[in-house]
Amino acid sequence: MSKPYYEFFCPVKTIAGHQALEHLPFELAALSCSRPMVITDKGVRGAGLLALVEAIFASSHAPITVVFDDVPPDSSLNTVRTAAASYRAHDCDALIAIGGGSVIDTSKAVNILVSEGGDDLLHYAGAHNLKRALKPLFVVPTTSGTGSEVTMVAIITDTDAGVKIPFTSYYLLPNAAVLDPRMTLTLSPLITAATAMDALTHAIEAYTGLAANPMSDAYATVAIQKVSRNLLAVMDNPQDAQGRLELAQASTMAGIAFSNSMVGMVHALGHSIGALCHLPHGMCMGILLPYVLEYNESANGDRIGELLLPLAGPEVYAATPQSRRPARAVQIILLLRDNLYQRCQLPRTLLETGKVSLEQLEAIADMAINDGSIIFNPKESDRGELLAVLRRAWGA
């Protein structure tokens, strides 16, 4: 593709591979850090993942100084303040986030407080309100979906006001992301499938959106290819470490893609369904993606058609006439969705989730029309069109 102007930014070092975690103490030493604080949640500890990291650090020059494992699924200002107080009390000098999206966002927010001082996180809310580098932050994702390890955004809930507060700054980007397949081997089939569909959606929306650019395209297409080639294999053999590593890389690459070219209507609708119906994000993505692509086809069918190559491989791409490639790409995604349903009952429709009622669709459309992602969707949409897509995805 060609574009008259774009920007692309990702300074996060990626450390990916088998035994990648063992490299972490070296990275800390390189930045003269010797008192790291680990931020995680009870699920990670319960799965035994923290014990692995602790063992690695115990044999290094910089054992973990303190572990904060009290991050809830939706992180709050209070959680951030408590974790920051613990960091200060133990005189730490670096942060290691081990977990999914909530843990990573919490760690980014804690980094604001421990670097800037004070307890008023809201002072830094919004876009680009940090003016200097923060403390070293390393991220070890334990799911392969959010891409938060390479984004400059953190979302923290203000529980008193009942709103989610976004923080956006280049300085929120971690120093490094560590992708080690051992951290995702214990993921359940359902979580594996849902998070992979989240990564696939990040990549596809990044590629088909209004803000796509040549650099993000490169990351997005490889991410799509990796998910397409490895997801079902991992579902059939959850201990497939190489497959897990491929999915982890896909998630990070999709994260780099969408943090530079944004997402579109799938996320606008998904954010609203998540807020109103409390449906897990990855589940929403997998359900909505094919229907939004069908809707967008009239605006950018050529770009959707190009997805057939990373989704299905060169033979299917070459054998499909250009005019039929967009529909075939959607078909391939629907087939993947059906295969995942057979393997782990990942819902195929909003109805199958049992959490979304037909009556809620109007409220979802009302909320989605003002979601920040909608502006980057290639096709302008009104409330009625959003409702029509939702009804297709509801699937009665």
Added chain:
Amino acid sequence: MNRHRLRLLLLRLYVTVMLWVVGRALVATSRVDETVRAELACLPPGYQIQMRVLPAGPGFVVECLGDGTLKRAIVVKARPDLSIGFKHMAHAFLVFGFQESTARAFANDRMVADGDVSHAVLLVRCLNTMEALILPRAIARRAVKRYPALPLLEKTKKAARIYALITKNLLLLR
């Protein structure tokens, strides 16, 4: 003065005039068009919206009255509730020269929004409606992502009222 400086000066002049017009046109549209009024009605009284060229270029600030209508802000807050900033004068020219839609400009990293993102989305829709009303169809089609179904009579009547309100501002030097 060399050619590049002259070009930048002319760009600045054009963008300054256009921001003057757009700020007043937005206020006028909020009084003339019920769709825009309905969109803005969710914003509280005193809510300020700024649009400007960064870091210290021309711009405008409008203030919500709480009923969906706007007025030009007389006392501007240190940090308006929603601020849309073009990163460069040339980027602003593309939008105000109607060569690029506001949504496309966001997508092309030409501007940054500071404030509630959902309000920025709402503002873009209001700007789209305003442009569809006051610009000839051929130009407006380039300025918005999708040109709305707009009967010619309605467009003409509303555009006339908006231009009348802008002219009144000009004559009264407001």
